[in-house]
Amino acid sequence: MSDRLVAWLRTVVPVAWSALVAWLISLGTPPYLTDALGGAAELLVVPILVGVVYPLARSVEARLPDWLTRVLLGSAKPPTYPDTRPPSE
Secondary structure, three states: OOHHHHHHHHHHHHHHHHHHHHHHHHHHOOHHHHHOOOOHHHHHHHHHHHHHHHHHHHHHHHHOOHHHHHHHHOOOOOOOOOOOOOOOO
């Protein structure tokens, strides 16, 4: 699998998990909490959850089996990036 695809998967899959968690939370959230925010609730909750879920998944990644890392992050192998720094003189 190319590094570009790995990087894409490791971005999209945690965002999808965050969206699923946000949706599950919305099912049990009392209306008085979401009514005050109106349509902004969906716009705020998913990015906040991405900010929580992704770092959490990355922090436990080393302790998880490869299959679970693939489920949570999309790939058990982080992408490698070429060194683009200019050579030091």
